[in-house]
Amino acid sequence: MNKKTVTDIDVKGKKVLVRVDFNVPLSSKDPNDTNITVTDDTRIRAALPTLNYLLDHGAALILCSHLGRPKTAADRQYRMDPIAQRLSDLLGKPVQKLDEMIGAAVTAAVAAMQPGDVILLENTRFTAGETKNDPDLSAKLAALADVYVNDAFGSAHRAHASTEGVARALNGPAVAGFLMGKELAALGTAVTNPPHPYIAIMGGAKISDKIKLIENLLQKADKILIGGGMANTFLKAQGRELGSSLVELDALAEAARLLETAADRLILPIDVVVVPEFKADSPATIVNVDSIPADQMALDIGPKTLELFKAALTGAKLVIWNGPMGVFEMEPFAKGTNELAYVLATAVDTGAQVVIGGGDSAAAVKNAGLTDKMTHVSTGGGASLELLEGKQLPGIVALDDK
Numbered sequence: 047m048n049k050k051t052v053t054d055i056d057v058k059g060k061k062v063l064v065r066v067d068f069n070v071p072l073s074s075k076d077p078n079d080t081n082i083t084v085t086d087d088t089r090i091r092a093a094l095p096t097l098n099y100l101l102d103h104g105a106a107l108i109l110c111s112h113l114g115r116p117k118t119a120a121d122r123q124y125r126m127d128p129i130a131q132r133l134s135d136l137l138g139k140p141v142q143k144l145d146e147m148i149g150a151a152v153t154a155a156v157a158a159m160q161p162g163d164v165i166l167l168e169n170t171r172f173t174a175g176e177t178k179n180d181p182d183l184s185a186k187l188a189a190l191a192d193v194y195v196n197d198a199f200g201s202a203h204r205a206h207a208s209t210e211g212v213a214r215a216l217n218g219p220a221v222a223g224f225l226m227g228k229e230l231a232a233l234g235t236a237v238t239n240p241p242h243p244y245i246a247i248m249g250g251a252k253i254s255d256k257i258k259l260i261e262n263l264l265q266k267a268d269k270i271l272i273g274g275g276m277a278n279t280f281l282k283a284q285g286r287e288l289g290s291s292l293v294e295l296d297a298l299a300e301a302a303r304l305l306e307t308a309a310d311r312l313i314l315p316i317d318v319v320v321v322p323e324f325k326a327d328s329p330a331t332i333v334n335v336d337s338i339p340a341d342q343m344a345l346d347i348g349p350k351t352l353e354l355f356k357a358a359l360t361g362a363k364l365v366i367w368n369g370p371m372g373v374f375e376m377e378p379f380a381k382g383t384n385e386l387a388y389v390l391a392t393a394v395d396t397g398a399q400v401v402i403g404g405g406d407s408a409a410a411v412k413n414a415g416l417t418d419k420m421t422h423v424s425t426g427g428g429a430s431l432e433l434l435e436g437k438q439l440p441g442i443v444a445l446d447d448k
């Protein structure tokens with residue numbers, strides 16, 4: 047995707063508004079708690095390359111992000127103060143936290159900024175116009191800065207004032223940060239010019255959420271391997287007994303249609319792990335997909351399926367994976383997901399590009415300890431899936447083309 051990034055523009059002496067993703071987990075959700083801390087600063091650290099680059103090149107930084115899902119500013123547990131604290135520690139310099147996103151106090155603080163200064167605005171979602179993409183709010187935000195940088199890929203599928211409106215309203219460059227640039231490079235390849243063989247792997251709970259995604263992948267990929275709960279609906283559509291497995295009856299017709307269009311390019315499990323109850327300690331057996339007992343449910347793919355998938359992946363140049371192969375949150379049903387992650391890590395070593403999209407999929411790869419082995423693990427759950435569906439993301443469209 048042909049978007050300008052921070053390295054394409056001059057930021058020396060400029061005030062740069064950076065939309066970051068500081069939506070981090072906090073120690074408490076109590077609005078009266080005065081000692082809330084950041085419990086996982088991964089997302090703050092992930093923004094550092096862009097922030098340090100801009101500071102090293104003579105910019106003053108005005109940062110903004112949403113945090114949690116506050117209804118109004120009265121949801122004080124979502125104030126940005128603990129984040130300013132942690133960011134200051136990570137940057138090794140003061141971060142001035144303001145109590146508003148726009149207004150006289152913000153304008154005055156910004157007017158006094160020198161190169162190297164860092165301001166963090168209050169939670170964007172405290173201001174009503176944010177999620178409505180209010181033009182007035184966008185204009186006021188834009189008026190604060192000379193340059194806009196969007197490094198919040200995970201919010202790029204939402205047209206909000208801080209992600210879309212401001213990029214259009216600002217009278218100056220609007221570009222991608224390094225994190226955003228990395229996401230666009232990795233996911234953009236899959237959407238625009240994938241190398242072949244290109245194998246997609248889909249799993250997770252439901253197909254109803256992902257029909258558009260499967261359709262779009264079928265246009266681009268050579269094969270789609272299907273596991274997880276999603277596979278159940280396809281197996282059922284082929285007339286199999288699925289017992290008490292998760293099956294989406296509403297999506298059966300759609301599944302049958304996809305099977306027909308894709309012919310031999312959709313690859314389904316041949317064996318599964320079944321249990322009588324949805325419990326980690328329920329006694330598990332491995333059965334062929336033609337022999338699922340009527341009183342049991344499939345919660346993971348089996349070893350023969352893993353071998354089948356492994357064979358289909360041989361020689362792949364690009365692999366996109368979305369959706370766990372089983373109920374990976376319970377250790378006994380995480381095997382298919384973990385072993386697939388391992389197979390993919392090995393594929394990276396032999397020259398394949400492996401890109402992971404989706405929130406639970408990223409968590410599953412992290413759980414398997416293999417995040418660093420993959421070519422790219424997307425930080426944007428919903429945004430990565432919408433991009434792979436072939437949608438234009440408003441926060442990206444609004445940035446300057448190269």
Ligand code: ADP
Pocket residue numbers: 249250251252273274275276292344345346368369370371372373374375403404405406407408427
């Ligand atoms: P992502 O967030 O990566 O897009 P999804 O949200 O679509 O992935 O799917 C993840 C969920 O799918 C997990 O919570 C997992 O437990 C569930 N899942 C996977 N396989 C099965 C299965 N066989 N039966 C029920 N749920 C499943």
Ligand code: MG
Pocket residue numbers: 404405406
């Ligand atoms: Mg999910």
